[in-house]
Amino acid sequence: MPSAMPIGQVARAAGLAPSAIRYYEKAGLLPKPARQSGQRRYGAQTAARLRIIQLARDAGFTIAETRTFLSGFPPATTPAARWRALAERKLAELEQQSQRIARMKTLLESSFHCGCLRIEDCERAIAACETARK
Amino acid sequence: MPSAMPIGQVARAAGLAPSAIRYYEKAGLLPKPARQSGQRRYGAQTAARLRIIQLARDAGFTIAETRTFLSGFPPATTPAARWRALAERKLAELEQQSQRIARMKTLLESSFHCGCLRIEDCERAIAACETARK
DNA sequence: ATACGAGTTAAAGTGCGCTTTAAGTCAAGC
DNA sequence: GCTTGACTTAAAGCGCACTTTAACTCGTAT
Numbered sequence: 001m002p003s004a005m006p007i008g009q010v011a012r013a014a015g016l017a018p019s020a021i022r023y024y025e026k027a028g029l030l031p032k033p034a035r036q037s038g039q040r041r042y043g044a045q046t047a048a049r050l051r052i053i054q055l056a057r058d059a060g061f062t063i064a065e066t067r068t069f070l071s072g073f074p075p076a077t078t079p080a081a082r083w084r085a086l087a088e089r090k091l092a093e094l095e096q097q098s099q100r101i102a103r104m105k106t107l108l109e110s111s112f113h114c115g116c117l118r119i120e121d122c123e124r125a126i127a128a129c130e131t132a133r134k
Numbered sequence: 135m136p137s138a139m140p141i142g143q144v145a146r147a148a149g150l151a152p153s154a155i156r157y158y159e160k161a162g163l164l165p166k167p168a169r170q171s172g173q174r175r176y177g178a179q180t181a182a183r184l185r186i187i188q189l190a191r192d193a194g195f196t197i198a199e200t201r202t203f204l205s206g207f208p209p210a211t212t213p214a215a216r217w218r219a220l221a222e223r224k225l226a227e228l229e230q231q232s233q234r235i236a237r238m239k240t241l242l243e244s245s246f247h248c249g250c251l252r253i254e255d256c257e258r259a260i261a262a263c264e265t266a267r268k
Numbered sequence: 269a270t271a272c273g274a275g276t277t278a279a280a281g282t283g284c285g286c287t288t289t290a291a292g293t294c295a296a297g298c
Numbered sequence: 299g300c301t302t303g304a305c306t307t308a309a310a311g312c313g314c315a316c317t318t319t320a321a322c323t324c325g326t327a328t
Contacts, residue, residue, distance in 0.1 A: 108224055
């Protein structure tokens with residue numbers, strides 16, 4: 001792996017579009033790389049940085065949260081401590097989402113078991129469903 | 135409940151913004167109401183229609199799916215049959231989402247237990263996490 | 269008369285994570 | 299000398315469900 005790869009090569013290696021890499025740079029997730037006649041040249045450490053970004057994204061962090069993880073803490077903060085701090089809040093969010101999904105499932109399975117022929121007739125059945133919502 | 139309510143009253147009763155009601159009308163979820171000197175006047179059946187729409191939205195259906203439920207089936211199709219058809223696909227989507235969330239939880243809990251002092255040193259730990267991803 | 273509150277419209281804005289587009293630069297191969 | 303392919307930028311577009319804005323029209327109370 002050469003230590004001065006152009007953006008297309010880095011992108012292919014990471015399974016990303018070049019535009020995504022430029023976007024990450026503008027968003028402050030990637031340091032500004034060296035240039036050769038105007039074009040970005042990336043070193044080997046970029047691949048690792050991209051893998052970390054992907055991991056954070058896969059874990060559900062937004063771009064802003066990922067930037068916080070990478071550069072939003074006092075420099076002495078260990079990666080483990082950074083991750084713990086952010087993961088705690090994210091897990092709470094996921095818990096909320098899980099509950100939302102559970103409620104949706106309940107509604108999908110319990111609604112409109114009425115024998116109404118037209119939607120306009122379903123009013124009464126819906127009152128029952130709304131009870132299940134709480 | 136008067137049978138010719140203006141939009142603000144309907145909105146307040148339903149817990150929605152007037153703009154949302156106009157949006158539903160434009161999106162084909164609500165029939166075009168009568169007008170009095172240019173202003174919309176809603177009958178009592180609108181409240182029931184809005185409750186049905188809210189139920190569909192709470193169950194995770196998009197506006198387009200909700201429109202399908204309300205008016206995208208052969209007229210003779212019962213509400214129960216309509217709901218069943220749409221709910222089946224939606225439940226499959228929710229299953230996917232649940233799996234996505236479970237994977238995020240795993241990543242949040244299992245990543246960055248390394249003792250690295252700087253993010254640049256975490257490469258090795260990340261390889262382990264990526265194993266957990268599969 | 270006039271100010272107020274509620275209604276009307278079309279069009280643009282929001283948030284998120286990119287992608288797409290348009291117009292241009294550059295090095296290499298023929 | 300000319301094409302090709304990969305790169306550059308800023309700005310706009312996408313999907314979704316609305317909200318917000320701007321400019322206007324009503325009927326009613328003062």
